[in-house]
Amino acid sequence: MNKHIPVLAAAVAAASLFSAGVQAGGFKINEQSASGAGRAFAGSAAIAKDASVVFFNPAGMSRLEQSQASFGFTFLNLEGEFKNGELINPAGASSNTAEAGVYNDGGDFMPDKVIPFGYYVRKLDEKMAVGLGIFAPFGTSTDYAQGSLASGFADETMLSAIDIQPTFSYQLTDTFSVGVGLDIVYAKGVLSKELDLAPYNPSVPAYNVEAYKGYENTFEVSGDDIAFGWNFGLMWDVTPATTLGLAYRSEIEFELEGDSELKQPIGGTLPKQASRVPLTGPQSATLSVAHQLNDRVLLLGGATWTDWSSFKYFDIIGTEPGLISAVSGLGENYIGHIVEKWRDTVSVSFGAEYMLNQNWTLRAGYAFDESPVKEAYRTARVPDNDRQWLTAGATYNLNPRWSFDAALAYLFIGTSKLNEQNKGLDDEVKGIDRLTGEYDINALGISFQANYRM
Numbered sequence: 511m512n513k514h515i516p517v518l519a520a521a522v523a524a525a526s527l528f529s530a531g532v533q534a535g536g537f538k539i540n541e542q543s544a545s546g547a548g549r550a551f552a553g554s555a556a557i558a559k560d561a562s563v564v565f566f567n568p569a570g571m572s573r574l575e576q577s578q579a580s581f582g583f584t585f586l587n588l589e590g591e592f593k594n595g596e597l598i599n600p601a602g603a604s605s606n607t608a609e610a611g612v613y614n615d616g617g618d619f620m621p622d623k624v625i626p627f628g629y630y631v632r633k634l635d636e637k638m639a640v641g642l643g644i645f646a647p648f649g650t651s652t653d654y655a656q657g658s659l660a661s662g663f664a665d666e667t668m669l670s671a672i673d674i675q676p677t678f679s680y681q682l683t684d685t686f687s688v689g690v691g692l693d694i695v696y697a698k699g700v701l702s703k704e705l706d707l708a709p710y711n712p713s714v715p716a717y718n719v720e721a722y723k724g725y726e727n728t729f730e731v732s733g734d735d736i737a738f739g740w741n742f743g744l745m746w747d748v749t750p751a752t753t754l755g756l757a758y759r760s761e762i763e764f765e766l767e768g769d770s771e772l773k774q775p776i777g778g779t780l781p782k783q784a785s786r787v788p789l790t791g792p793q794s795a796t797l798s799v800a801h802q803l804n805d806r807v808l809l810l811g812g813a814t815w816t817d818w819s820s821f822k823y824f825d826i827i828g829t830e831p832g833l834i835s836a837v838s839g840l841g842e843n844y845i846g847h848i849v850e851k852w853r854d855t856v857s858v859s860f861g862a863e864y865m866l867n868q869n870w871t872l873r874a875g876y877a878f879d880e881s882p883v884k885e886a887y888r889t890a891r892v893p894d895n896d897r898q899w900l901t902a903g904a905t906y907n908l909n910p911r912w913s914f915d916a917a918l919a920y921l922f923i924g925t926s927k928l929n930e931q932n933k934g935l936d937d938e939v940k941g942i943d944r945l946t947g948e949y950d951i952n953a954l955g956i957s958f959q960a961n962y963r964m
Contacts, residue, residue, distance in 0.1 A: 536818055536852065536882045536894060537650040537669055538792070541584035541625045542566070544959035548903015548917035549861030550875025553810025555743065555798035556755030560913075560961045561629035564643035564677050567743035567757040567798075568689025571631045571639040571679035575963075581628040582915070582959030588951075590620035590652065590893075592928075595659040595947030601711035602942055605723070607659055612723045616658035620951065621651055636681070643675040647695065648791055650892060657724060661704035663930055663945045664890035665728065669789075671697040675741070685747035693739035693759070699766045699787060701824065701846070701891070702730035726774075729834075731826050731845070733768030733787055755798040761820060762791035770826060770834050770845050783832030785845055788825060792817040808863040810875075816855050818882030824848035824891065840935055848889060849933050852882035861901075871905040873917075888928055893949040895926040903957070913961045921953035 543562035558570030561580035627645040648671040677691035704725035739762040766787040798812035826846035828835035861875030883894040903917030926949040934940040
């Protein structure tokens with residue numbers, strides 16, 4: 511089995527670069543195991559049943575009875591609808607999706623996604639273990655149809671990341687274990703918007719023609735970066751039946767460096783401009799509890815605090831003088847400035863497992879995930895809102911070496927209202943263009959995981 515680990519790692523790494531999710535609020539991804547998904551990830555930092563404990567709490571690695579590997583994926587069927595939209599362009603003209611042939615509603619702007627993960631734990635002795643995790647810690651993806659009413663504020667937004675996490679765990683006493691890990695994260699992002707270079711103005715006779723309606727160009731910035739973070743975990747058996755787990759992940763600072771460009775350069779006068787997009791992956795802390803009620807029933811719960819207030823802006827900054835930043839009108843070499851000003855959040859989850867027999871374990875869970883987005887700062891790029899999850903899953907033990915997990919999760923999210931305007935570097939409204947409307951978002955997640963004990 512060991513010789514297959516590098517192949518598994520390469521496969522998960524390649525697939526993760528195309529992944530994004532909506533399980534957690536903001537741009538954080540929770541879909542890191544099928545066994546955890548079945549119980550809405552309740553108690554995940556307080557139990558050690560398979561190698562996915564590398565992600566949820568590295569302290570649990572030393573509690574596994576033997577070396578093992580876990581690998582799998584989550585398929586997210588996503589649906590996003592923008593409705594009742596109205597756009598006021600820079601000239602003050604109002605448009606909506608009822609104007610056939612000019613704008614559209616953006617279609618289903620949330621593409622379906624596959625999120626892979628893989629973990630390996632090697633037991634060194636009864637007290638020590640090392641591990642490796644490969645997973646997608648962050649991701650978001652919205653992509654409106656060309657000519658969307660929203661495209662003047664947000665066309666495509668894509669963030670994908672892969673985390674390679676080596677870890678170490680030690681059992682200090684019979685009831686207390688610790689773990690620590692290093693996060694090596696590669697992140698890649700794309701931001702684009704369509705441009706209305708000659709905005710339609712019905713009060714000016716020269717503009718009172720259909721040719722002036724719609725967009726004439728597209729702006730896009732892309733970049734990538736490698737950054738580092740760390741994590742640690744504690745696991746303590748308070749009683750023979752009750753375990754507490756604490757897991758912490760540090761903040762990770764990215765500088766996504768690349769180029770800004772117009773897809774149709776105007777007379778060749780606006781070449782690409784080197785630029786950067788600063789982005790912070792927030793720190794977080796999870797407290798979990800697991801209680802073995804009897805031989806068959808395990809009760810689980812937990813809460814996660816996430817420092818989303820560290821994410822204040824989507825900024826695009828030129829790293830060299832250029833015409834694109836000069837014509838943006840923002841100053842200080844800024845090409846784009848989107849105010850987010852997110853807030854810290856706490857998510858909670860509850861779940862249970864029932865051992866039906868030696869071969870089957872059933873599980874279910876509920877999670878409430880608070881959105882970091884304040885309604886006053888909601889944007890078309892990340893139209894987030896509070897969400898609730900109902901989940902169910904099962905484990906099947908095929909033989910002493912192989913077991914398989916599957917889970918189903920359904921997302922409930924309320925209608926989100928949007929009232930977005932462009933802002934200057936002082937965060938005050940800049941210009942008269944405005945986008946209003948409502949969002950309906952739904953998601954169904956299907957997870958599968960295989961576990962091999964060595």
